[in-house]
Amino acid sequence: MKRFKFILQKEFKQIFRDKGMLPIIFLMPIMQLMVLSFAATFDVHNINMEIIDKDQSSLSQQLISKYASSSYFNILQNTPYDADNGESLQTGEAVIILEIPQDFEKNIIHHQPTQLSAKVDAIDGMSAGVSVNYAQSIIRDFQDNYLQEKGLLLKNGLKINISNLNWYNNSLNYKFYMVPGLLVLLVSMIGIFLTSMNIVKEKEIGTIEQLNVTPITKAEFIIGKLFPFWCIGMFVLSLGLSIAKLVFDIPIQGPLSIVFAFAMIYLLVVLGLGLIISTLSDTQQQSMFIAWFFMIVFVLLSGLFTPIENMPGWAQDLTLLNPVRYFIEIMRNVLLKGASWADVKMNFFIIGIYGIIINALAVLLYRKTN
Numbered sequence: 001m002k003r004f005k006f007i008l009q010k011e012f013k014q015i016f017r018d019k020g021m022l023p024i025i026f027l028m029p030i031m032q033l034m035v036l037s038f039a040a041t042f043d044v045h046n047i048n049m050e051i052i053d054k055d056q057s058s059l060s061q062q063l064i065s066k067y068a069s070s071s072y073f074n075i076l077q078n079t080p081y082d083a084d085n086g087e088s089l090q091t092g093e094a095v096i097i098l099e100i101p102q103d104f105e106k107n108i109i110h111h112q113p114t115q116l117s118a119k120v121d122a123i124d125g126m127s128a129g130v131s132v133n134y135a136q137s138i139i140r141d142f143q144d145n146y147l148q149e150k151g152l153l154l155k156n157g158l159k160i161n162i163s164n165l166n167w168y169n170n171s172l173n174y175k176f177y178m179v180p181g182l183l184v185l186l187v188s189m190i191g192i193f194l195t196s197m198n199i200v201k202e203k204e205i206g207t208i209e210q211l212n213v214t215p216i217t218k219a220e221f222i223i224g225k226l227f228p229f230w231c232i233g234m235f236v237l238s239l240g241l242s243i244a245k246l247v248f249d250i251p252i253q254g255p256l257s258i259v260f261a262f263a264m265i266y267l268l269v270v271l272g273l274g275l276i277i278s279t280l281s282d283t284q285q286q287s288m289f290i291a292w293f294f295m296i297v298f299v300l301l302s303g304l305f306t307p308i309e310n311m312p313g314w315a316q317d318l319t320l321l322n323p324v325r326y327f328i329e330i331m332r333n334v335l336l337k338g339a340s341w342a343d344v345k346m347n348f349f350i351i352g353i354y355g356i357i358i359n360a361l362a363v364l365l366y367r368k369t370n
Contacts, residue, residue: 044130045071046309050094051078057105063142067098072134089121089167090337092329095131095309096120108146122169123177123336127307168336175248180331181304183240187263188270188324189295191233195274196291198225199366200281222363226271233267234260253338262330262344265351269323272358279365298324326351 049067053060067073076094088094097119101107107114118135122128169176237260244250274291281287299305301315302324308316319325326347333339 044127044134044307044310047073047096047131047134048076048094048309049073049135050076050088050097052097052099053078053080054102055100055104056080059105059108059146060100063100063104063139066138066142067135070134070138073138089119090339091343092121092333094121095128096135098135119167121167123332127310128169176250176336177332178304179244179248179250180335181302181328183237183244184302184324184327184331185299185304186240187233187237187267188298188327190236191229191267191270192274192277192291192295193288194229194232195225195271196277196281196287197284198229199275199278200284200287201278203282219363222272222275222359222366225275226268226359229271229274230264230267233271234263237263250335252335254334254340256334258334258339258341258344259330262327262348262351265348265355266323266327268355269351269358272355272362275362276358276365279362298322301325302328304328323351323354 051064051067053064064075064078068075076088089097099117099119101115101117104114104116106112116139118132120128120132241252241256241259245252273294277287277290277294281290301308301311301319301322303319304324308319308325311319330339330344330347333344337343
């Protein structure tokens with residue numbers, strides 16, 4: 001019993017003696033709770049919708065106004081013809097393209113069934129299903145309101161149907177949505193955790209002093225630390241893509257060269273961030289806590305589990321600083337949508353700037369003494 005008390009006292013003293021650990025233990029969990037409890041939501045809001053109104057009648061405008069007044073939909077544009085043939089779904093600007101047929105008002109006035117059609121971005125099968133249900137509920141409300149205004153009953157024959165066509169994931173297979181994102185998560189975790197313990201481990205065992213007295217430059221030192229883990233990350237990505245195709249039958253619609261080119265730059269970002277953590281940490285335990293904190297934030301603000309569009313505005317702004325977000329977008333858009341270089345070039349530009357800044361900081365913050 002005495003030995004157990006002695007061990008407990010020793011551990012608590014060691015934790016509270018390390019001033020760097022106190023903010024990690026108490027401050028970071030509070031920050032995570034405050035930020036991520038708002039961002040990690042499964043509610044579907046702010047559904048971007050494009051409407052093609054071929055009827056251009058007063059009733060079609062009334063239906064459109066019901067979508068516009070709903071808190072669930074954002075009307076991107078309202079055109080009388082199919083202007084882009086689904087381009088807004090390809091670019092990710094719209095989640096649903098709703099088409100109102102030419103005889104919409106005529107059919108309703110004459111109590112004839114009328115058919116609306118919807119094209120849905122179904123990469124995220126769960127969100128797609130919820131979005132379609134919301135769209136159908138507004139159709140039902142519109143129908144009920146019209147019947148009440150005219151004093152009609154359902155037996156009079158008025159019936160408005162909506163048919164939907166799921167793009168990019170016809171079967172609504174949730175694995176098609178999750179596996180590319182989980183592969184990004186796996187590569188990121190391997191990169192940041194391995195490198196975050198690298199330099200600090202050398203500090204603990206005392207070998208860092210031997211490296212400091214060598215004539216090697218700081219840049220050469222950082223590159224030497226990065227390259228082995230960069231190779232490991234690329235190997236894990238290749239293996240993961242093979243498993244995704246062979247085991248889960250994930251479709252590969254676009255060129256894999258885009259995925260690998262982006263991964264080459266992306267790994268420099270997460271590995272550089274891991275080295276910054278390792279440089280600033282005094283113990284491996286401290287570096288692991290910091291790396292885990294960043295990974296939790298990156299994952300829940302990446303759109304991996306919940307669409308970014310459903311988060312509050314300030315949380316959506318935070319995701320712009322999240323490198324994981326951009327890789328997940330690349331993976332899903334290339335593998336499932338068949339995106340080309342023109343569709344993802346902005347992601348390359350952002351992650352390239354990110355990589356330059358992170359690795360420059362890794363070199364500058366490494367304290368080398370000759």
